[in-house]
Amino acid sequence: MNDMLNLLVGLAMGMNLLALGSSRLPAIIRAAAAQGVILGVLPLLVEAHLTWVTVLTCVATVVIKGFVIPHLLRRALRAASIDREVEPLVGYVPSLLIGAAAAIGSVALAGALPLLREHTGSLLVPGSFATVISGLLLLMTRAKAISQVCGYLLLENGVYLFGLLLLGRIPFFVEAGILLDLTVAVFIIGIIVDRIQREFDSLDTRKLTVLRE
Amino acid sequence: MTNLALIWMPLLAAALAAVWPRERSRPWLLLAGGGAHAVLSLWLLVFPPPATPNAWLAFDPLARAVLPPVSLLFAACAAYGAAYLRLRAERPNRVFVAVLLAMLGLISAAAQARHLGLLWVAIETATLATVPLLHFNGTGRAFEAAWKYLVVGGTGIALSLLGTFCLGYASLYGGGGGDLTFAGLAAQGAGLSRPWVLAAWVLLLAGYGTKMGLAPMHTWKPDAYGEAPGMVGALLAGGMTTAAFVALLRVRQVLEAAGAGEAASRSLLVLGLFSMAVAALFLIGTPDFKRMLAYSSVEHMGILSLGAALGTAGTAAALFHVWSNSLTKGTMFLSAGNLHRAAGARTIGEATGLGLTAPRSAALFLAAMLAITACPPFSPFFSELRILRAAVENGGGFTAGIFLFCLLLAFLGMSRLVLAVIEGRPRARRPEPRSGLRETAGVLLPPAALLLCSLWMGLAAPAELNEVWRAAARFLSLLP
Numbered sequence: 089m090n091d092m093l094n095l096l097v098g099l100a101m102g103m104n105l106l107a108l109g110s111s112r113l114p115a116i117i118r119a120a121a122a123q124g125v126i127l128g129v130l131p132l133l134v135e136a137h138l139t140w141v142t143v144l145t146c147v148a149t150v151v152i153k154g155f156v157i158p159h160l161l162r163r164a165l166r167a168a169s170i171d172r173e174v175e176p177l178v179g180y181v182p183s184l185l186i187g188a189a190a191a192i193g194s195v196a197l198a199g200a201l202p203l204l205r206e207h208t209g210s211l212l213v214p215g216s217f218a219t220v221i222s223g224l225l226l227l228m229t230r231a232k233a234i235s236q237v238c239g240y241l242l243l244e245n246g247v248y249l250f251g252l253l254l255l256g257r258i259p260f261f262v263e264a265g266i267l268l269d270l271t272v273a274v275f276i277i278g279i280i281v282d283r284i285q286r287e288f289d290s291l292d293t294r295k296l297t298v299l300r301e
Numbered sequence: 302m303t304n305l306a307l308i309w310m311p312l313l314a315a316a317l318a319a320v321w322p323r324e325r326s327r328p329w330l331l332l333a334g335g336g337a338h339a340v341l342s343l344w345l346l347v348f349p350p351p352a353t354p355n356a357w358l359a360f361d362p363l364a365r366a367v368l369p370p371v372s373l374l375f376a377a378c379a380a381y382g383a384a385y386l387r388l389r390a391e392r393p394n395r396v397f398v399a400v401l402l403a404m405l406g407l408i409s410a411a412a413q414a415r416h417l418g419l420l421w422v423a424i425e426t427a428t429l430a431t432v433p434l435l436h437f438n439g440t441g442r443a444f445e446a447a448w449k450y451l452v453v454g455g456t457g458i459a460l461s462l463l464g465t466f467c468l469g470y471a472s473l474y475g476g477g478g479g480d481l482t483f484a485g486l487a488a489q490g491a492g493l494s495r496p497w498v499l500a501a502w503v504l505l506l507a508g509y510g511t512k513m514g515l516a517p518m519h520t521w522k523p524d525a526y527g528e529a530p531g532m533v534g535a536l537l538a539g540g541m542t543t544a545a546f547v548a549l550l551r552v553r554q555v556l557e558a559a560g561a562g563e564a565a566s567r568s569l570l571v572l573g574l575f576s577m578a579v580a581a582l583f584l585i586g587t588p589d590f591k592r593m594l595a596y597s598s599v600e601h602m603g604i605l606s607l608g609a610a611l612g613t614a615g616t617a618a619a620l621f622h623v624w625s626n627s628l629t630k631g632t633m634f635l636s637a638g639n640l641h642r643a644a645g646a647r648t649i650g651e652a653t654g655l656g657l658t659a660p661r662s663a664a665l666f667l668a669a670m671l672a673i674t675a676c677p678p679f680s681p682f683f684s685e686l687r688i689l690r691a692a693v694e695n696g697g698g699f700t701a702g703i704f705l706f707c708l709l710l711a712f713l714g715m716s717r718l719v720l721a722v723i724e725g726r727p728r729a730r731r732p733e734p735r736s737g738l739r740e741t742a743g744v745l746l747p748p749a750a751l752l753l754c755s756l757w758m759g760l761a762a763p764a765e766l767n768e769v770w771r772a773a774a775r776f777l778s779l780l781p
Binding site for chain 1: 448452455456459462463466467469470473474479494496497500
């Protein structure tokens with residue numbers, strides 16, 4: 089069970105690198121969507137006793153992270169008729185290197201932190217930290233609004249991975265909170281992206297520079 | 302159970318506003334919801350409900366010490382809103398009114414939440430709900446501000462969820478049974494795993510610090526406050542930030558129980574002084590009087606954070622400052638909104654002579670500026686004096702020195718800008734008179750009332766209020 093779990097978390101960490109190294113927006117969206125689907129399946133492996141709540145959470149996560157949000161993002165992509173990221177603040181190769189370093193660093197960090205017996209040797213903690221860092225990196229260094237949304241998705245996925253450690257031990261509504269957060273955040277982001285696009289015609293947040301000191 | 306009405310009443314009013322058919326009469330719902338909320342929260346301030354230690358939502362000493370000023374501020378903003386939305390009849394107000402009321406309900410929930418997860422959910426939903434308020438004006442600049450608010454605020458919220466999980470894991474590692482109420486966590490005390498508690502504190506401080514607007518996580522603030530209508534800025538600066546401050550205080554209580562209170566206080570002290578310094582430097586330079594309000598808010602969040610770091614006396618003084626800040630900032634934002642409409646501009650070069658074009662609002666703005674920069678006899682002077690005293694007693698002369706120097710710089714920066722836009726001769730009249738130019742009683746009385754409250758709090762605050770703040774500070778420092 090634990091090997092299967094680690095394999096999937098490892099795959100999710102691979103998706104971070106795919107997202108960081110890609111210049112094409114559809115590829116970044118695909119990476120984030122694939123990561124969402126993998127994450128949605130994980131609770132089935134973590135939880136020993138399946139309840140309808142767990143199953144429902146899994147289905148909802150897969151549908152929202154894997155299909156609904158990527159669909160919305162692709163729609164925004166078509167509306168803006170853009171395809172590529174412009175030269176980011178930090179290039180693709182440096183981003184990849186930072187992402188890889190973050191993955192290694194996270195494994196080391198997780199080794200230093202005290203973990204419950206059933207979590208030692210699990211990739212959940214390092215996977216979570218690496219995904220959060222990759223998400224923040226995308227969020228901060230990319231210029232296009234859509235890559236930033238993908239960065240935010242990665243960030244959320246990292247938090248979700250950590251939440252799996254507490255699954256079954258924390259009240260139900262925290263799980264609901266994650267989903268609510270995700271749907272509503274992206275829903276609103278979607279609306280605003282739509283408006284920004286009408287306003288600026290390019291989804292380039294670097295044009296959002298009227299407000300500065 | 303009366304305390305729950307503070308949450309469901311505004312939410313109910315919000316739902317009603319969402320389906321209310323008439324544009325013209327909808328703003329009165331703001332007044333109804335805000336007024337009822339204010340009456341109820343003052344009632345609960347005077348007659349606190351019996352303690353319910355295990356409830357997830359309770360009007361405990363801390364909620365009692367912070368909710369009434371938020372409530373008063375909202376009531377004043379609601380009264381202002383009724384007049385303001387009539388002046389801005391060209392914009393649809395359905396979403397605006399509904400979201401404002403929902404925000405009030407969610408802030409009330411956040412201030413009363415005694416469960417780590419519930420607190421996060423309340424602050425998260427309040428953050429998302431405020432996004433539409435920021436682009437009420439519908440301009441490109443407003444969209445830009447809303448986007449930045451969402452990206453920066455959303456990141457802060459995600460980090461605070463991660464911190465929440467880390468604290469939960471600390472409890473599990475210490476043998477806890479998944480009880481994430483603050484009382485339950487504090488009861489575990491030293492049993493909480495220290496590395497995880499510290500990791501949680503870093504993440505929660507970054508996350509809720511972003512919502513509060515502590516430097517260096519304050520970057521969304523100038524844009525958001527600059528572009529949002531004045532009353533939205535007032536509610537963000539006096540309401541949302543208060544909720545985030547309460548969240549940090551409650552988490553700090555757990556840190557203290559876990560034996561890491563020293564580290565938590567030190568980080569609050571450093572962030573507080575850093576915020577004050579950053580804000581003071583920007584206040585010296587900014588030419589825009591609405592963005593000035595944002596930096597002033599960063600400064601006052603720094604003061605709150607500093608006060609919270611200075612022991613029980615400092616925390617009680619910080620809670621006093623929550624009142625000073627909410628009431629006085631309300632006057633500043635509302636009168637600044639009037640001036641912005643009258644001048645059609647907000648920077649030094651473009652807006653001058655507002656003392657002649659909008660004399661009453663300009664007088665209010667000037668008085669509120671003096672009040673917020675700690676001129677006696679307004680309440681910020683007295684609350685900051687108490688924080689200074691706590692700083693001298695606990696933090697030593699160095700902290701007190703930086704505190705005073707930053708206050709001085711902020712005063713110089715703000716008085717420079719405020720006098721520059723009020724003095725001088727107005728620019729040539731526009732060809733067509735603007736309808737927003739009129740200073741009606743509806744947009745003058747609410748800020749004036751808030752200023753009077755601030756004055757009253759300074760001159761004659763009853764001893765009972767003092768006891769409320771001290772009780773809240775004691776409540777926070779009590780180890781179970």
